[in-house]
Amino acid sequence: MIKVLPNGSLQALCVEAETKGIALSDLESICSEFRVGPETVLNELSLTVAEGYMCGTLGYEFCDGVMNGIVNAILDLGMIGEIPHPAFALYQAFDQGEWSRSSDSPDTDLGEKYTTPTVLEILRNLER
Numbered sequence: 001m002i003k004v005l006p007n008g009s010l011q012a013l014c015v016e017a018e019t020k021g022i023a024l025s026d027l028e029s030i031c032s033e034f035r036v037g038p039e040t041v042l043n044e045l046s047l048t049v050a051e052g053y054m055c056g057t058l059g060y061e062f063c064d065g066v067m068n069g070i071v072n073a074i075l076d077l078g079m080i081g082e083i084p085h086p087a088f089a090l091y092q093a094f095d096q097g098e099w100s101r102s103s104d105s106p107d108t109d110l111g112e113k114y115t116t117p118t119v120l121e122i123l124r125n126l127e128r
Contacts, residue, residue: 003044004036010048017045017069018062024076038077039084042070046087047126049094050119060097060111067094086122093118 009030016022027038049066052058071091077084097115100108 003047004034004040005030005044007048009034010045013041013045014049014058014062014066017067018065019069021069022073024073027073038073039082039087042074042077042084042087045070046090047123050086050090050123054116054119054123060094060115064094064098064111064115067091086126089122090119093122 013022013030016026024038027041030041031038046067049058049063053060053063067090070087074084074087074091078088093115094111096118097111097113100110104110104113
């Protein structure tokens with residue numbers, strides 16, 4: 001997937017999403033500035049989070065916070081058109097690391113056990 005948005009804009013969006021959340025209407029100015037649709041912004045933002053997580057520059061908690069901060073925009077977009085992918089799949093991947101299962105020991109790294117393999121698979125499938 002070719003990135004359209006500059007890294008600085010994506011990083012600023014990550015911080016905004018993690019701290020206060022981003023609504024679909026919040027994306028209007030960046031969509032206008034770069035002449036892209038909101039699905040492009042959400043997908044690129046999600047991929048930035050996933051890539052940062054996989055290379056260790058972004059921690060699970062921050063990434064999960066970003067994805068939780070954009071899920072309403074993802075779902076709202078799905079209500080008026082198609083749900084953006086890989087944004088939604090990556091949201092679901094980070095969501096899996098939020099809760100322990102009965103088979104997990106107390107010291108289980110839930111992000112590593114449940115999120116990492118799914119994010120890796122999503123990223124590999126995009127490379128094909």
